[in-house]
Amino acid sequence: MKDFFDTWKFKILVGIAVFLAAIMAYAGANGRLTAAPQEILSVAVAPFQRAAAAVSNGVSSLWEKYTNIDAILEENEKLTTENAELRGQMVDYDKLKAENEAYKALTNIQEQHPEMSYVSSFVIGRDPLDSFYGFTLDQGSLDGVEANDAITSDEGYLLGVVTEVDLTSCKVMTILHPSFNAAGVVSRTRDNGIITGSADYAAEGLCILSNLSRSTLTKANDQVITTGLGGVFPPDVLVGVVQELVPEASGKSTIAVIKPGADPRTVKHVFIITNY
Amino acid sequence: MESRRKRKSSQIFKWVCYTLLMLLCTVLQTMPGLFQLGAAKPLYLLPLALAVSVFEGEFAGAIFGAVCGLMWDYTAGRTVGMLALELMILSFAVSAVVQLYLKDTAQNFLLIAAGCAVLVLVCDWLFFYYMPGYSGAWNRFLWFVLPSAVLSIPVSLPIYWAARKISIEFKIDNGVV
Numbered sequence: 001m002k003d004f005f006d007t008w009k010f011k012i013l014v015g016i017a018v019f020l021a022a023i024m025a026y027a028g029a030n031g032r033l034t035a036a037p038q039e040i041l042s043v044a045v046a047p048f049q050r051a052a053a054a055v056s057n058g059v060s061s062l063w064e065k066y067t068n069i070d071a072i073l074e075e076n077e078k079l080t081t082e083n084a085e086l087r088g089q090m091v092d093y094d095k096l097k098a099e100n101e102a103y104k105a106l107t108n109i110q111e112q113h114p115e116m117s118y119v120s121s122f123v124i125g126r127d128p129l130d131s132f133y134g135f136t137l138d139q140g141s142l143d144g145v146e147a148n149d150a151i152t153s154d155e156g157y158l159l160g161v162v163t164e165v166d167l168t169s170c171k172v173m174t175i176l177h178p179s180f181n182a183a184g185v186v187s188r189t190r191d192n193g194i195i196t197g198s199a200d201y202a203a204e205g206l207c208i209l210s211n212l213s214r215s216t217l218t219k220a221n222d223q224v225i226t227t228g229l230g231g232v233f234p235p236d237v238l239v240g241v242v243q244e245l246v247p248e249a250s251g252k253s254t255i256a257v258i259k260p261g262a263d264p265r266t267v268k269h270v271f272i273i274t275n276y
Numbered sequence: 277m278e279s280r281r282k283r284k285s286s287q288i289f290k291w292v293c294y295t296l297l298m299l300l301c302t303v304l305q306t307m308p309g310l311f312q313l314g315a316a317k318p319l320y321l322l323p324l325a326l327a328v329s330v331f332e333g334e335f336a337g338a339i340f341g342a343v344c345g346l347m348w349d350y351t352a353g354r355t356v357g358m359l360a361l362e363l364m365i366l367s368f369a370v371s372a373v374v375q376l377y378l379k380d381t382a383q384n385f386l387l388i389a390a391g392c393a394v395l396v397l398v399c400d401w402l403f404f405y406y407m408p409g410y411s412g413a414w415n416r417f418l419w420f421v422l423p424s425a426v427l428s429i430p431v432s433l434p435i436y437w438a439a440r441k442i443s444i445e446f447k448i449d450n451g452v453v
Contacts, residue, residue, distance in 0.1 A: 013368065022357075027355050126307075127305070127348075127351050127353070128305065131315075
């Protein structure tokens with residue numbers, strides 16, 4: 001073994017280590033490398049991941065069934081109650097809808113953007129090291145996906161944003177990530193804030209709306225939507241409902257803890273908004 | 277004794293098998309929800325890199341470790357080269373330790389794999405969770421780092437057996453009895 005350090009093999013290993021350290025330093029300084037080798041890797045791995053994801057849907061649902069049985073029963077009870085409430089609310093729905101239409105006509109609100117274009121996509125990968133539940137989708141630049149495209153659930157709830165695009169796959173940063181930022185508003189009170197993730201709440205699948213004023217009239221169960229400010233996210237995309245209000249650490253503002261309408265931790269199918 | 281041509285094709289086929297095993301491990305590692313307990317999921321690429329380094333020696337093992345690390349860097353969306361460097365160093369070290377001090381047994385491998393999993397996960401937690409100042413770092417350590425290392429132990433065994441099988445199957449017959 002001692003002789004090994006004098007051989008050309010050891011020098012090759014040191015050379016590889018220096019090369020890896022160099023590309024790491026380069027990638028750290030310039031963002032991740034998006035050159036050909038990475039795209040080739042993605043093309044090689046994506047079909048396997050796609051096939052595996054299809055298998056895993058069956059396996060994981062069986063696994064989840066047994067590991068989360070208590071939570072499922074509790075959720076079922078809660079949903080039954082919520083369903084009864086919603087049925088009651090449905091009575092008012094048509095009235096509210098008509099009012100909304102009238103309000104739109106009255107204030108002459110028009111759509112500022114053309115029809116949104118969606119690309120349907122499946123979650124094909126989740127890495128164990130991602131603390132904030134980022135995932136890989138099976139659509140890439142060949143399908144018209146670009147970095148900063150918004151990701152929504154089947155029901156239209158915001159889930160995250162595309163951070164990296166390869167030829168046949170893309171990576172998503174979820175709304176649970178503290179680096180995620182989107183302009184948001186509480187639909188009832190029109191209080192503006194920033195939708196972002198928080199390490200305090202990510203494990204529970206919750207995100208926050210920060211920078212609300214201390215005197216905000218926002219309360220639990222208010223809907224939060226995007227404003228479209230900044231141009232990255234389309235306006236009026238549903239995010240979720242306010243679960244609770246907590247004072248920000250300095251006491252200068254309030255944070256609304258949001259329960260997203262769709263859970264980024266477990267979502268399996270999404271839509272990518274490629275144009276709006 | 278095998279002909280040189282037969283030996284060469286056998287070695288190429290061996291590394292093709294290892295590469296396919298690496299692709300399988302990549303897919304299993306990123307498969308949504310597979311063997312997931314809370315936030316914790318087992319690691320597959322790390323035990324594979326270690327197993328190959330145990331059977332193929334420090335040079336080939338270290339290079340294979342770097343390739344596995346690059347694959348992991350890609351799937352985890354991490355800075356390119358970081359996990360590659362970690363796995364390369366670990367593969368080299370494990371191969372040297374097994375050659376010099378340890379018997380090549382499944383139990384020893386499981387211990388090594390668990391130790392390396394803890395090391396890699398702790399480094400990741402330290403650099404990407406604790407040092408950026410995210411809250412709940414110790415909770416994350418307790419409920420993600422440790423369970424992930426524990427979950428990696430049972431999956432290390434079939435990976436070890438598979439790598440061993442490939443290594444034995446394509447072992448060079450040099451005619452020495």
